[in-house]
Amino acid sequence: MPQEEQTSVTHAHRGRDGQEDVRYDAQRIETKWFERWQQDSSLYAAEPHSTRQKYYVLEMLPYPSGALHMGHVRNYAIGDALARYMWMNGYNVLHPMGWDSFGLPAENAAIQNNTPPREWTLGNIAAMKAQMKRLGFAYDWSREVTTCLPEYYKWNQWFFIKMFEKGLAYRKKSTVNWCPKCATVLANEQVVNGCCWRHEDTPVEQRELEQWFLRITKYADELLRDLDRLPGWPEKVRTMQRNWIGRSEGTLVDFKLDGATDPASSSIPVFTTRVDTIFGATSVQLAPQHPLVARLTRNNDLLRAEVERLLAEQRKAREVGDIGEIEKHGVNTGRYAINPYNGEKVPIWVANYILMDYGTGAIMSVPAHDERDYEFAKKYKLEIRLVILPQASDPEETAVEPKLPFTTMQGTLVNSGRFSGMDCEAAIRAMSEHAEKNGFGKATITYRLKDWGISRQRYWGTPIPMLYCEKDGIVAVPEKDLPVILPENVDIALTGGSPLGRVPEFVNATCPKCDGPARRETDTMDTFVDSSWYFYRYTDAQNDQAPFDREKAGYWFGDRGIDQYIGGVEHAILHLIYSRFWTKFMRDMGLIGNAEPAERLFTQGMIIKGGAKMSKSLGNVVSPDDMVEHYGADSTRMYTLFATSPDRELDWQDEGVEGIERFLGRVYRFVTRNAARSALAEAQHAAPFLPEARQIQRKLHQTIKRVSDDFQGRWHFNTSIAAIMELVNELYAVEARQEGHAAAGGLHAKVVPNSLWVEVQRTLALLLSPFAPFLAHELWEMLGEKGSLLRASWPKYDPALAKEEEIEIPVQINGKLRSRIVVPADAPEDVVRERALADEKIRAMVAGKQIVKPIVVPGKLVNIVVR
């Protein structure tokens, strides 16, 4: 038995001939390569044109907050490993990086530290770029994009004007969050429990402001449909986007306002997905903000006060985020609406749970067939009228009265005039047609997706390139006058309104149409605009004539987009939907040929520690700088890949990093001890190929296969790294035996031929280079190789060499493991069966029993079923 033989081998205490091992000094190695890589700026540069196939790998660009956090490191470690792997496989790789550098934190820092936003931001960028370089990420810095610089945001303005010209950018009134103490607008994220984040006892107010919107809803349907054409995106993200777009098919029905004096506004459009239940409608419910409400309450102070209360309740609930749990309240206006299907008069109510921004802001209430309407009707004692009966399972049976509310579609209409007797689906079709024929409605599709409000009453953003002229109205800044430069030295104190409005030199301009005086737009753009198209700019980052050259973008994007995009799930909706919208718009402009920004998307998991997300308040933040200083960049990066698979949540453990450092030390010492051996000398020796050598060779090729397979498939780098560890463990074991032989003065002082020994070490450096580039390069150099590993070829595995000659397979009796046998790997079924039955343990156990059937799974196991 070969297993037992192993134990008889002397386990040497690795004497190493009394020689001290060199310590693995990550700092020394990494500083050395860091400095070398600094010298050569072309090292990671993508070729503009190449005979090699292109590969565009992109990680989401960071906001320059001042320091990288571990989430960044994980994200970039994944992308960098992939980029390096593709490089070594002969691709022309584009792997760029940039800065999403407009946004609020810079303004807050400016107020707190009295540092101009620009200075603060650029300082942070420099610091973070240094961190990235220290971590050894292989970015093509010649293509760096910084969104807060005029060279970049000029093109935000250019795109905006193009959208304006196409009617895709427009202005309308809308509600914003307003903190009375700050006297300014707040982003939704800055509203905490309905109060200002800086004044936690001050409730946020809603204000109506004129805002710029981008008509993303024009693409709603395509954005939804094309999700099916993105098999390379996580199902989760596609589902989230589907829900966000929220397509809903239904019917628009006009109820007439009874006794309307003004014919122009005499109808109340209502949206419903269940027009089949409309004969059961016993009221119409309006959102408190519904335009009709103001008119209906004009002469009734009491009623108006009630409505105000409902409105306040709704706002409160929405701000806290639990509109779903709001206690339903309503008030009867005393007026009536006429159901166009049966001419019936139903009361009009105003209710706090009706949302103005979905559908038409008005609903028909059918208590018998809707949960919410039922609850509301019970509370206010409104009529509940049954108009759908469950379909009897047995046609002979008469339908029974259902439990209310009866909300499923498996039913038949009753008490519904000429539509009685139809099933729900047929009725919806027939009734929608009926409405359209008679001019009071039609089948419609509504979306939850809203047009994108991009106006921000903030300083640190892209100025919206618009002018307001008394004579010519809203006028776009001419292209030749772009960029509209964001002025410096602006007072950004939070005193209300847009800071740019306090800069007369900025505000006062000339109308390009009439040369008369004009006022500049003082709002800036949402920073999501910046990140909606930045990845195109990487293909042509220095272009000052256009956002990018069509051909250059065409080369990298092709017709499928970025080959691999990597980032956090937190961007699953906003950033990724805006990017998709922007791409479709650019395609319609003829700027690009792809309809989607990225063919494949990978969302990495969060990093937690001690069961919670890392946060300053919990004090469980692990700083990348500390880790790099302590264990080195290689260990830090590699740990983020080793702790778990990249798609899963990572539970940070400092001891885990130590484990990686220990492993890298083992590799380093192994090569230190063995690098000097000459392959050439050995080739002449032609040493016998002992079992140990074969074992190493097999393991080596199996490892190459496992690591390569992970890159090609599931990206489970944790198992790739585990495979390399296994290889190294085996190398140590064989090395010990080799020394044992030598010490014993054995004939085979060299158990493993030097040529193989050298191949093993070279391969080790190659396999490690995507995960631990610093050490890999050091090893490469120790092995006498020159140049970057990026230019080296990824090792190929040889299936013949990876193959096991003999395998051990388990033998079960009735599914329970009873013995093991060793057979040739390619032994035919009947041989395996014979061997299993001949096994002594098995013979003893099946003696006297009847063998029902022996099951042989070649190469896997034997299971003998006995009775």
Added chain:
RNA sequence: GCGGUCGUGGCGGAACUGGCAGACGCACUAGCUUGAGGUGCUAGCGCCGCAAGGCGUGGAGGUUCGAGUCCUCUCGACCGCACCA
């Protein structure tokens, strides 16, 4: 409420299409080595049991020669959406 992901040793996690559960790492234990500074090497390590053996992948059933993996029910954790008419 709807949609999704996930429950495996003391811990992080392996086990791709059903086929030896626990690879690899951490922690722990022992031996050797080193040593005034987070050292290295070797071995052991799911649970019960002296052992033979038995029991084990959140729980209960089922399919199968065989289930962590498939099916049904159920419990729990996390994420997203949410009076969406």
